[in-house]
Amino acid sequence: MEGKNEVKLHGMWVSAYSKRVELALRLKGIPYEYIEEDLINKSRLLLKYNPVHKKVHVLIHNGKPISESHIILEYIDETWKTAPKLLPEDPYERAKVRFWASFIQQQLFESILKLVTSHGEAQEKAAAEVIERQGVFEEGMKEYFAGGDSFTNEKNWGLLDILMGSTFGAYEVHEEVYGFKLMDPDKNPLLFSWITRLKEHPLMKGLLPPHES
Structure with a gap:
């Protein structure tokens, strides 16, 4: 500009x-x-x-x-139309990204908030909801990336990478504090691999608080 x-x-x-x-x-x-x-x-x-x-x-x-x-x-x-573009140019592909972005924000993130702010039976219910919605998201991403596109390409992050990183970037801290496995590599291997790669990126390392803090 x-x-x-x-x-x-x-x-x-x-x-x-x-x-x-x-x-x-x-x-x-x-x-x-x-x-x-x-x-x-x-x-x-x-x-x-x-x-x-x-x-x-x-x-x-x-x-x-x-x-x-x-x-x-x-x-x-x-x-700012410089790369990387956060949303695809193709209208249908853009609509798919918006759908899953909405799912992350309105389903996944909200259920995680309930998990970390509730206690007792309500927390157990929230934990089950997180597991269920993570499973839905895992299957959805398997289909979304089925074409062979590699997520978290260092030169072409997108909206889903940003939302994934900001939502799960501090998952290890949350697991320690709340005693709940928020990111399970056995149940959701794609999501675990995705967030692991995101956390290794210099931009994420410079933005998220260190695990030890």
């Missing part, structure tokens, strides 16, 4: 949604200023830029705010 190109991101370090946006910005090579927000003491700018939800995360591009991670990611892809 020509002319002024100022990008700021209001986020929170523990937010998977913020990580999604940061991954997209880094993949595209877009310089940005990251502003850490305290949700107990929200900044005046955050309240100004996101008056509806009053929460992170918000992308500010040349003074114009965009909120909601899926909207921000598509905005980034449409505004």
Whole structure:
């Protein structure tokens, strides 16, 4: 893009949604200023830029705010047309990616949130839901990648890679804290292989907190 190109991101370090946006910005090579927000003491700018939800995360591009991670990611892809493209050019392929992106956000991620925020019987139910939905996603990805396309090509990350990395990137920490095997190589070998390759990428290593922390 020509002319002024100022990008700021209001986020929170523990937010998977913020990580999604940061991954997209880094993949595209877009310089940005990251502003850490305290949700107990929200900044005046955050309240100004996101008056509806009053929460992170918000992308500010040349003074114009965009909120909601899926909207921000598509905005980034449409505004900065440099590789890698987050969504395919072909309308049908793009629709398939959007379908599975929605599944990750509305099914997988939500069930994981229930798992880590519940206790007792409710947590057991949430754990079963995570296993079931991971199985659905595993089978869906087997079909999606059946054409031989290799996921997490270092030069061609896509939207699903970003969502997968931000959702499961810290799975080892969650497993230790909650005593639940979130990523099982025996039950979901494709997903396990996928996240392992993602975590080895320099962009992921520089974004996710170290396992030891």
